Amino acid sequence: MQVYPFEAVKPGDPMESYSPAISAYTMAFHHEGIYGDHVKRLNELVSRNSGLKNVPLTRLTSSFNDDVRYHAGGVYNHWVYFSRLSSSEKKVPDVLRKRIDACFGSFDRFMERLLGTADDLRGAGYVWLCEDRSHRLRIGVTTQQNTPDLSAMNPLICCDVWEHAYYLDRQNRRREYLTAWSRLIDWEKAASQLGQAGG
Numbered sequence: 001m002q003v004y005p006f007e008a009v010k011p012g013d014p015m016e017s018y019s020p021a022i023s024a025y026t027m028a029f030h031h032e033g034i035y036g037d038h039v040k041r042l043n044e045l046v047s048r049n050s051g052l053k054n055v056p057l058t059r060l061t062s063s064f065n066d067d068v069r070y071h072a073g074g075v076y077n078h079w080v081y082f083s084r085l086s087s088s089e090k091k092v093p094d095v096l097r098k099r100i101d102a103c104f105g106s107f108d109r110f111m112e113r114l115l116g117t118a119d120d121l122r123g124a125g126y127v128w129l130c131e132d133r134s135h136r137l138r139i140g141v142t143t144q145q146n147t148p149d150l151s152a153m154n155p156l157i158c159c160d161v162w163e164h165a166y167y168l169d170r171q172n173r174r175r176e177y178l179t180a181w182s183r184l185i186d187w188e189k190a191a192s193q194l195g196q197a198g199g
């Protein structure tokens with residue numbers, strides 16, 4: 001559970017190890033410049049409101065205050081994105097593969113839908129694989145810095161589809177980025193979240 005003061009949690013491997021899928025420059029700019037800025041701004045907002053100091057990040061993402069909700073979303077979404085990347089290829093654990101097969105028919109059909117949904121997302125946002133309360137897996141999108149409904153959904157995987165995640169490396173070739181990102185998914189981490197609260 002993340003509470004104030006928040007920090008930009010580092011990915012599991014060195015920034016340069018995700019290249020060539022994602023360059024070290026994009027990783028550093030994205031992590032320190034974008035994620036780090038959401039952290040800084042959220043900490044400033046919470047530091048001025050003592051009533052928020054012990055409120056978990058997951059609850060701040062549904063704050064009535066627009067600024068708090070936006071930057072809390074930015075912190076949460078980037079935490080899930082960066083924490084589910086692995087520079088070494090991870091096998092999909094059987095427990096997750098069976099759930100994917102049951103919900104989407106096959107792993108290939110699931111990946112087609114996941115990447116197709118990300119490719120079709122209009123504007124800036126995120127694509128998610130979540131587990132719902134009845135333990136079904138769901139693919140969904142959120143725009144801007146909105147998060148999934150964390151009272152009902154347990155996020156397993158998040159793809160950042162804001163242009164800042166790929167434009168420096170691949171300009172407008174979003175599908176190329178999505179394919180590269182899909183090879184970095186930490187399936188073991190995703191599987192370890194099954195049945196857990198989302199953050």
Ligand SMILES: [Fe+2]
Pocket residue numbers: 030034078160162164165
């Ligand atoms: Fe981002």
